[in-house]
Amino acid sequence: MAGVKQFNEEEALGRALDLFWARGYRATSMLDLAEATGVQRGSLYNAYGDKEEIFLIVLQRYSEAYLARVSAAFSGDDVAAALTRYLDACIAIMMAGDPPRGCMTTKTATDTALNGERVHIALKGFLDEVEKAIAGYLATPVFAARLALPPAEAARLLVTFTRGMAVLERVYQDEKRLHESARSLVKALVR
Template identity: 55%
Template sequence: MAGTRQFNEEEALDSAMLLFWRRGYGATSMQDLAEATGVLRGSLYNAYGDKQSIFLLAFARYRRNFMAQVRDTLEQPTVAEALRAYLDLSIRAMTLPEEERSGTRGCMSTKIAVDETARDEAIRTALRGLLDELAGLLEARFAAAPEEVALPPAAAARLLVTATRGMVVVERVYQDEGRLRETAESLATLLLPK
């Protein structure tokens, strides 16, 4: 039947997501995507148009999955517990053993953000969307009990988003979980009132 995809789109986009996450945007070619998804390159072009379109769909999947994890993590009785759970989630994502992470490490959004070949406005808009949603979730959690946070909720959320994205970069350089945990504790100390 014309127009019917002859491949499992969910599986193909999951495979594409993992490939972009592992290799970055610029280092991933349409041929790489064809090999990773098991879908012929021509079929990928026919279904999605180009690499950027595939990336945006794959990144949307990553964003949904990541935000669901963050929402679950923030459902703690106190802001202190929610903050520490979020920091722990972030560090665990960066430091999972190879066999548990499908070749991925850290935050896909940060990896793409530092990729010089991923400067198109559509990609930047997708990255901003994830960061803004993340900040919104954190701000809402902090706003539910503002007396438990040493900064205004919006400022605390922006600081936390910025710091955890920076931690991804530091992890890539040092690969030292202890260093990350010390940084996380410093963040918690700054954000939680004495």
């Protein structure tokens, strides 16, 4: 029937996310997406338009899941524990897979000149959303009172740090090193 997807969209988009995460945006073709999802290229084009549109859809899904992890990390009333949970969650995301797949957004961001304006805007929006969410949690009185920096500055530092951590994961692939660096940041941020 025309206009009706003849495939499991959740499953196909999940596989597309995995492929973009493993290969990166630029190195993934529509043929790759068709093979990974089990959906013919023509059906993918009809359902989503092009590779960029598929990427933007899966990036939104990734963003929602990531922000849920941020929310879970910043529970309780101990800012050091919350920061540690957040950074540990970031490390777990990067180290997932065999071999570890790293950070999808940082991997994609390093190719922004080749990705197109919509992808660049979406990545910037993702990072802005993460920073805003973290700043909101850190601004609560119980957290803010123990921070060595104002909440907005601490949030920006955390987002910057996690992007750098993603690069170090690619270079060293040393989970212990990432956790040690994360603990050092927590010590620097909490009074």
